[in-house]
Amino acid sequence: MTVSLEQLRRCHFAVDLGAARTRVYVKGMGLVVDQPSVAAMNTRTGALIAVGELAERMTGRTPDYIRVVRPVAGGTVVDIEMAQRMLRHLLGDKTRRMLRRKPRLRAAACTPHDADPLAQRATIETLVGLGARRVELVDTLIAAAVGCGLPVERPEATMILVCGAAATQVAVLSLGSIVCAERLPVGGEAVDHAIVQLLRHEHELMLPSQSVRPLQIALSGNGLTPYGPTSTEIHGRDVATGRARSVLVDTAAVRDAIQTPLTAVLDGIGKVLRDCPPDLVADLADRGIMMVGGSALLPGFDELLREATGMPVHIAERPDVCVVQGIGAMLEGRIEPLALGPLAA
Ligand SMILES: Nc1ncnc2c1ncn2[C@@H]1O[C@H](COP(=O)(O)OP(=O)(O)OP(=O)(O)O)[C@@H](O)[C@H]1O
Numbered sequence: 542m543t544v545s546l547e548q549l550r551r552c553h554f555a556v557d558l559g560a561a562r563t564r565v566y567v568k569g570m571g572l573v574v575d576q577p578s579v580a581a582m583n584t585r586t587g588a589l590i591a592v593g594e595l596a597e598r599m600t601g602r603t604p605d606y607i608r609v610v611r612p613v614a615g616g617t618v619v620d621i622e623m624a625q626r627m628l629r630h631l632l633g634d635k636t637r638r639m640l641r642r643k644p645r646l647r648a649a650a651c652t653p654h655d656a657d658p659l660a661q662r663a664t665i666e667t668l669v670g671l672g673a674r675r676v677e678l679v680d681t682l683i684a685a686a687v688g689c690g691l692p693v694e695r696p697e698a699t700m701i702l703v704c705g706a707a708a709t710q711v712a713v714l715s716l717g718s719i720v721c722a723e724r725l726p727v728g729g730e731a732v733d734h735a736i737v738q739l740l741r742h743e744h745e746l747m748l749p750s751q752s753v754r755p756l757q758i759a760l761s762g763n764g765l766t767p768y769g770p771t772s773t774e775i776h777g778r779d780v781a782t783g784r785a786r787s788v789l790v791d792t793a794a795v796r797d798a799i800q801t802p803l804t805a806v807l808d809g810i811g812k813v814l815r816d817c818p819p820d821l822v823a824d825l826a827d828r829g830i831m832m833v834g835g836s837a838l839l840p841g842f843d844e845l846l847r848e849a850t851g852m853p854v855h856i857a858e859r860p861d862v863c864v865v866q867g868i869g870a871m872l873e874g875r876i877e878p879l880a881l882g883p884l885a886a
């Protein structure tokens with residue numbers, strides 16, 4: 542996937558359609574949308590009832606005739622029509638009217654590192670449905686590296702870890718291009734799911750995955766190492782009686798439960814390091830790993846990586862919006878043409 546910076550500079554807006562959140566950057570305006578990738582529809586009339594935060598709050602709380610849907614899954618648009626409707630609503634009338642006035646509307650979108658042609662097509666079609674006459678695709682890893690200000694143009698290796706909801710992508714970049722990369726199908730959703738399963742099996746308590754955050758916060762302070770608060774109270778529904786109940790959950794048990802997805806990420810990093818030329822690995826030992834994506838905020842994740850790899854680990858300043866800000870910077874022409882070797886025309 543190579544796209545010229547010149548083409549990107551001509552784009553009017555950029556979209557990052559994530560499994561958890563949808564973000565839109567409009568040239569000259571900045572980040573205008575940062576909302577959950579969720580839509581709620583009336584199954585009787587087919588009408589859209591809510592999108593974004595509001596629709597997410599409806600999850601699990603709707604009557605039969607309202608369905609809450611997620612048009613993006615695993616980093617891919619799985620329901621093109623719904624994704625278009627969701628984006629139209631999220632953009633709002635004013636921004637849409639402004640974009641419609643452009644004579645030849647051009648859009649940019651980021652796609653996961655190893656997105657297959659079908660997934661790329663789905664992203665393009667979603668934006669064409671929004672009126673884009675031309676759509677440029679950018680590798681998420683490149684956008685993320687630009688967004689967090691990594692010096693990708695230099696002949697020194699940098700490692701980036703994009704911790705999303707559905708997937709974690711890891712890459713070594715040098716001279717503006719990807720030297721080696723892996724995409725692992727585990728992310729924030731897998732971590733939440735592991736905690737939900739723990740509560741179900743150990744405490745016979747059911748609760749939605751959006752409610753496990755207090756248990757993750759308990760991992761903070763001393764991270765995934767065993768010194769944080771020893772237990773946290775959490776409310777849910779008893780599996781057998783259906784009644785509301787609260788339990789005290791052991792922090793150590795939560796730490797153990799999320800080991801499986803986190804180990805998969807560590808294995809992925811190991812593989813990228815093994816595939817990487819030795820000279821670049823030496824650079825990485827100095828420069829370390831830059832973490833971006835919403836799941837980079839998982840308390841103690843950085844500490845775990847530091848311990849497992851022995852390398853310095855940094856979390857980007859606003860890890861959640863790095864990717865979209867990266868494409869935004871390319872749209873605004875804030876990147877020197879020389880900065881991205883193969884990406885430049
Ligand atoms: N403070 C936090 N602590 C732990 N996890 C967090 C925090 N904030 C966000 N997350 C997790 O980050 C994920 C969302 O990250 P992000 O917005 O990068 O995902 P996405 O871009 O929608 O997903 P993908 O790129 O995989 O399609 C969610 O799974 C969410 O649970």
Ligand SMILES: [Mg+2]
Pocket residue numbers: 557558559560705706834864
């Ligand atoms: Mg993402």
